[in-house]
Amino acid sequence: MTKSFGEGDTRIPVLKGVDLDVALGEVLLLVGPSGSGKTTLLSVIAGILESDEGEVKILGESILELSGSEKTRFRRDHLGFIFQQYHLLPTLTAVENAAVPLLIRGVPKQEAFAQAEAILGSMGMGGRLAALPSRLSGGEQQRVAIARALVGDPQLLLCDEPTANLDGETGHRIVQQLHDIGKQPDRGVIIVTHDTRIFEFGDRIVHMEDGRVDQIQQGQEEPV
Incomplete structure (x- = not known):
């Protein structure tokens, strides 16, 4: 799979021939320095971005062959996405967002x-259900975003x-849920991550x- 941004002389290749498979029942961790293409790869897998070359197949469905509305329905019915932002x-409110x-x-x-409410409660957010995002800390907003994906x-x-x-404690509990x-x-x-504390949860890194x-x-294995 390849993906570039820009045109002509300003064209910047971001994915350069990525070939990757993920099995059902597997937790896969994507790691690497900033700018290595991890988030772009996630976005292509989700059908948010289109690759220049290559194929994305999920549950037997070729994502790149779907129309815009079909991609939207596929994401709605089969995918969950936890955005970094x-x-x-x-x-x-928190519960409405989730x-x-x-x-x-x-x-x-x-x-x-x-x-x-049940998912937010499992993340320690039971007392913040009625709060708007502007009244939540960054960590609390992150937990609402995770609940929405789950x-x-x-x-x-x-x-x-x-x-x-x-x-550390909350992160460990949530990654255990994801695992x-x-x-x-x-x-x-x-999972795209820089957090070496969660490497133990990955089947492959x-x-x-x-x-x-x-x-x-x-x-x-010990991370390198």
């Missing part, structure tokens, strides 16, 4: 809120630095460098 809706994927699917409001029970969960603004989801036989999880896969190691 949260992307919370500023006029919605419930958005269910409401879009047509789940009744009371049921959607109950599911969102509430729809996605088959593939794509996570961009999910522990970046979390303390438990990824180990289900019909689920998969890809994929090291990226300058837009390429540089090394793949088993999760229990």
